[in-house]
Amino acid sequence: MENTENTEELSSKDLEGALREMCKLLSKNNDADFIYEFFGCLFTPAEMNDFAKRWLLVREIDKGTTQREIARKFHISLCKITRGSRELKKDDSAFRKLLDYADNL
Known part of the structure; x- marks a missing residue:
């Protein structure tokens, strides 16, 4: 049935x-x-790790670390890093706002 x-x-x-x-x-x-x-x-522990790595990579991009250095440091793909970089460069970027907020704490 x-x-x-x-x-x-x-x-x-x-x-x-x-x-x-x-x-x-x-x-x-x-x-x-x-x-x-x-x-x-x-989130699962793996999802939490991915979540944290994505935030760390955005912080590294903001510091001027190259994408290849970030890929080696965090063992993540260049496409994830490129996405983070692209998001950070957008006008009215939520990443930029949160980074600026963190800097002012």
Whole structure:
């Protein structure tokens, strides 16, 4: 007998709404330890490592470290680094805003 369960797909609108909801909730929370714990629940250890490496590579790009040096240092592909570099160069870059915010803490 064929499984006739209704398997409804999540729409991109539903997924974006969920991400925006989490971002809004996290923006209201000023407890860095809680946010870190939440990330630990949400992401696998490998995903957490990737997440951290992407932030570190953006910081390195901002310092002027070459893409090849970053690739060697963090064992990540040049395409990920290029993406980070491209995002950092965009007008109104969220990376730039967060780096500037971090520098002013």
